[in-house]
Amino acid sequence: MQLTGKNYIAGATSAEGAETFFSVDPRSKQTAEPAFHNATNAEVDRAVEAAVPAFQEMRNYSSSRIADFLDEVAAQIEGIGGILLDTADRETGLGLPRLTGERARTTGQFRAFAALLRDGAYLRPIINSEEPGQPSIRQMQFPVGPVAIFAASNFPFAFAVAGGDTASALAAGCPVVVKAHPGHPATSELFARAFGAAVERQGFPAGTFSMLQGNGHDVGQWLVAHEGIEAVGFTGSLRGGRAIYDAAARRPRPIPVYAEMGSVNPVVITQGALASRADDIADGLVGSITMGTGQFCTNPGFILLQESAASQDFIAAVTAKMQAAPAGVLLNEAIAVGLESAVEQTKANPEISILTGGEAVAESDYFCFSNTVMQTTASAIRADDRLQVEHFGPVTLFVVCDDADDLRATVDALEGNLTSTIHAEAEELDDIGDLLHQLREKAGRVIWNGFPTGVAVVQAMQHGGPYPATTAPGTTSVGMNAIYRFMRPIAFQNVPDPLLPDPLKDGNPLGIMRLVDGVNTVEAL
Numbered sequence: 001m002q003l004t005g006k007n008y009i010a011g012a013t014s015a016e017g018a019e020t021f022f023s024v025d026p027r028s029k030q031t032a033e034p035a036f037h038n039a040t041n042a043e044v045d046r047a048v049e050a051a052v053p054a055f056q057e058m059r060n061y062s063s064s065r066i067a068d069f070l071d072e073v074a075a076q077i078e079g080i081g082g083i084l085l086d087t088a089d090r091e092t093g094l095g096l097p098r099l100t101g102e103r104a105r106t107t108g109q110f111r112a113f114a115a116l117l118r119d120g121a122y123l124r125p126i127i128n129s130e131e132p133g134q135p136s137i138r139q140m141q142f143p144v145g146p147v148a149i150f151a152a153s154n155f156p157f158a159f160a161v162a163g164g165d166t167a168s169a170l171a172a173g174c175p176v177v178v179k180a181h182p183g184h185p186a187t188s189e190l191f192a193r194a195f196g197a198a199v200e201r202q203g204f205p206a207g208t209f210s211m212l213q214g215n216g217h218d219v220g221q222w223l224v225a226h227e228g229i230e231a232v233g234f235t236g237s238l239r240g241g242r243a244i245y246d247a248a249a250r251r252p253r254p255i256p257v258y259a260e261m262g263s264v265n266p267v268v269i270t271q272g273a274l275a276s277r278a279d280d281i282a283d284g285l286v287g288s289i290t291m292g293t294g295q296f297c298t299n300p301g302f303i304l305l306q307e308s309a310a311s312q313d314f315i316a317a318v319t320a321k322m323q324a325a326p327a328g329v330l331l332n333e334a335i336a337v338g339l340e341s342a343v344e345q346t347k348a349n350p351e352i353s354i355l356t357g358g359e360a361v362a363e364s365d366y367f368c369f370s371n372t373v374m375q376t377t378a379s380a381i382r383a384d385d386r387l388q389v390e391h392f393g394p395v396t397l398f399v400v401c402d403d404a405d406d407l408r409a410t411v412d413a414l415e416g417n418l419t420s421t422i423h424a425e426a427e428e429l430d431d432i433g434d435l436l437h438q439l440r441e442k443a444g445r446v447i448w449n450g451f452p453t454g455v456a457v458v459q460a461m462q463h464g465g466p467y468p469a470t471t472a473p474g475t476t477s478v479g480m481n482a483i484y485r486f487m488r489p490i491a492f493q494n495v496p497d498p499l500l501p502d503p504l505k506d507g508n509p510l511g512i513m514r515l516v517d518g519v520n521t522v523e524a525l
């Protein structure tokens with residue numbers, strides 16, 4: 001399959017920009033043809049201007065019609081075949097087993113949203129009947145309009161052109177304009193073709209999907225500033241997410257930005273847990289820190305323990321295992337440079353000890369950073385917020401606390417995270433409850449005796465958290481509830497039945513679950 005290096009705008013390819021960049025193989029640092037064209041401002045405009053009328057058409061589509069489209073996208077992604085896996089492997093170094101699993105997760109997300117739409121209850125129809133002194137009020141969820149999506153570098157399938165942000169925005173009924181990640185432009189082009197085929201086969205408007213290539217911040221900034229965009233989904237760095245959030249706020253008409261950014265994912269290990277299963281925890285922790293060369297937003301970057309001989313033995317065991325684990329491939333040069341600079345900043349603090357690693361593997365043929373373990377004190381963490389920076393790679397920091405009070409004070413000082421984890425024993429439940437709920441305040445997901453890497457795509461999943469983990473802690477970017485980032489509730493007061501949308505009509509013609517005067521029911525009024 002011949003790659004073009006062009007942008008994909010509402011069903012047509014386009015390459016008006018003179019600036020180009022190349023796909024790089026992180027294992028060899030070699031570039032590959034073709035040249036990919038940065039989108040121009042005019043191309044960004046065209047993509048959004050096609051999405052606006054597409055939305056005017058799509059907002060009239062039934063949920064089942066959109067569900068058919070989502071199923072078609074999943075089939076088209078599968079139809080790309082092995083070249084998708086090989087291309088993504090060449091551009092990310094993530095390996096075929098991981099990518100095969102990620103592709104299944106990606107198509108699974110589209111099919112799960114299709115099932116959600118066919119059930120219908122996701123529209124959340126709520127009816128309060130008219131009573132003396134109170135009008136009839138009926139509300140349900142509606143799509144917001146064209147959405148800008150920023151693909152992440154570390155999940156070329158599941159958080160990229162066809163990732164969860166795109167799937168949830170399309171499921172909501174919103175056209176998307178995706179800013180592809182410059183780390184995997186060829187993979188992105190393959191996905192764009194699959195979307196194009198799905199749009200054509202299902203007879204959706206051409207502006208339902210566009211994809212813009214870009215290496216540098218201009219394309220993203222133009223996209224967010226465009227008046228036709230109504231919301232933004234982003235996964236990436238704190239710096240990038242914050243810049244896009246600020247750009248959206250500077251617009252004459254600000255829009256919401258759902259950015260999922262950095263996280264150190266604190267793990268607390270009690271003395272009881274160490275006494276009963278230190279070896280198992282060390283193995284699990286090292287697996288979690290080094291999985292995907294540590295390039296997960298849920299990587300455990302902060303391990304909190306109380307000072308003791310058992311804690312020091314545990315830190316030594318984790319350090320030895322990290323030393324023995326092979327150094328993995330980093331996704332691209334920007335990630336390698338970013339990791340090196342974050343670790344340098346941390347090392348500059350005199351309270352930091354490097355137990356192993358701490359530097360880039362310069363002589364390597366591939367982008368590589370040594371597996372790294374650092375140690376510091378609880379008081380150092382409380383004295384310097386910069387020590388809470390995310391080290392996006394195979395790096396962790398042990399925080400040794402003097403006692404239980406010191407540990408609690410340090411948890412209080414933590415910034416927002418995607419996850420927090422606690423390893424403890426059943427006998428400690430009476431003592432640990434307050435600490436667990438203190439950790440709850442700092443994260444979107446609390447894990448008991450497990451490891452944070454690995455995010456199940458299920459109804460109850462919460463992948464979000466207080467800033468700086470996200471810009472919208474009330475939302476999730478994984479799981480079915482991700483759809484509500486791109487919908488908004490609208491209430492109808494005393495509107496006559498024939499003018500109400502079907503989910504709110506007296507007779508409930510769609511037969512979907514509704515909350516009627518406080519009772520969940522599928523019955524007609």
Ligand code: NAP
Pocket residue numbers: 150151152153154179180181182214215216217218219220221235236237238239240241243244260261262263296297334335338339390392
């Ligand atoms: P990134 O640098 O934030 O880039 C993400 C996307 O945003 C790219 O398309 C990038 O394209 C664009 N972008 C970045 N800064 C921008 C700005 N100021 N204005 C407009 N667009 C901007 O993220 P990344 O390359 O995926 O990874 C870098 C770092 O992000 C990692 O080292 C890690 O710390 C963090 N990260 C976190 C997660 C997570 O899930 N929380 C996932 C991946 C990475 P351009 O460069 O072309 O502008």
